[in-house]
Amino acid sequence: MKLRLWPYLFSQAVINIMNNRLVHLIGLGTMVISLLIFGIFLLLFVNLSAWIEGWGSSLTISVYLEDGIGDHARNSVASFIKRLPDAELKRFVSKEKALSDLRNTLGPQAGLLEGLSRNPLPASFEVLFKEVGGKDSDPRKIKEQLEKFKGVDEVQYSEEWVNRFKDLMKIVRLVGLIIGGLLFMGVLFIVTNTIKLTIYSRKDEIEILKLVGATDWFVKIPYMLEGIIQGIFSGVLALLTLFLAYFFISKEKAYFFSFALLDFSFLPYEYSLAIFLLSVFLGLVGSLIAVDRFFDI
């Protein structure tokens, strides 16, 4: 396309939008709503994953100590734990504390413990991992390292639970992918059809342009520019609406979420950018698909 034609093509796109305000407004509305639904889904999905991840990956490890472990050995275990990344030494449970905890748990049946001649429970450290799965926080490796310490009897963590959590995340991702994919196709379908509608109302115009000797691209480019412009506006509007909705909901967060102490955050900027680019892409592809149908003149 000759450089000289671009100002004409661009002004043509703007004029077309102005001349077909209503149709474009309808198209814009449809696109914003579709993108908004997609965006709300993404927002919920991202937060839900974060919640599950945060909740699931905080793993407690119990480090059981041998009876009669010296202060020195105990301190070296404690300082090793403190140096572990992502780990927090939550508390030390002495033999006496362990027994009284058990007594509390048993409640009325605590009498069972009366007959014991000595305290059978070991002392332990409880360690909380905020993040599990990284290469520095593989529970199996930490268990191995800790069990080499003098005075450490056994290290326990629930392997089963970690695996189950990983499976759960897999399912959540898969379901998210499927729902997201379906929504995406729905949005594509709606958008291309709306644009088809806006172009259908102008198929006479396309015919006439072709009849006076316009090349396909000369006809197509203004429509593509229109689609891109519509995509830009829809994307910005949808994101803005989504953000405002998020803003007001999170302001009421104390009310909505206080019971769970959950963090509700906005889409990471990659996702926002993706929605915006998706919108532009949809506008462009939608108008290309739509305009191609009228080209057998």
Add this chain to the structure above:
Amino acid sequence: MIQLFRLSKSFGPSTALSDLTMRVHKGEFVFVSGPSGAGKTTLLRLIFGSEKPTSGHILINGINLSRINRSKLDLLRRSVGFVFQDFKLLPAKTVFENVALALQVIGYRRTFVRKRTHQCLKLVGLAEKEKAFPLQLSGGEQQRVAIARAIVKNPLILLADEPTGNLDPDLTEDIMVLFKTINMKGATVIIATHSRELLKGGAQRTISLIRGRIVGER
């Protein structure tokens, strides 16, 4: 040169043109006459390439229209002006913009487009109506916009479908003079008409069609 060889065109069961063979030389001025429904518009549309023949061949300067792709056809159309029987003006564009469009699609410079468009609108007597929209014009005025758009690019071939159907006798004469002038400058002109009035005057070559067949030539 335009050559038609055993050209036929059917729309479903109805035949618009059957077995037409003829040639029009470069720089000729030809009338195609015949009653309504004879196939005049269909013939011009086939030559213009906006309709495909059911059988037969159309050669324009030796180029077979059924052998070239669309983008070649677009290029070819840049040297062909067409005055449509139903005008085919863009209602959302002004008279000036409608005419200028034929130059813009080719990519002429803006200054040239402006100058040449003014010039052509003056030739058809519409200099004062430049800023009007087609639907604000009379039928005859719309027809002259269509004529201006067809001649603005100095076409090598001018196809005019009933170009004076909405014009009064004086304007008809003016437009015919305009077409003759374009023809003198070297353009091949083919005019379809059922007006006996138009055919009476000149000693032009006239091809008569009836129900899709050539029934006479003068």
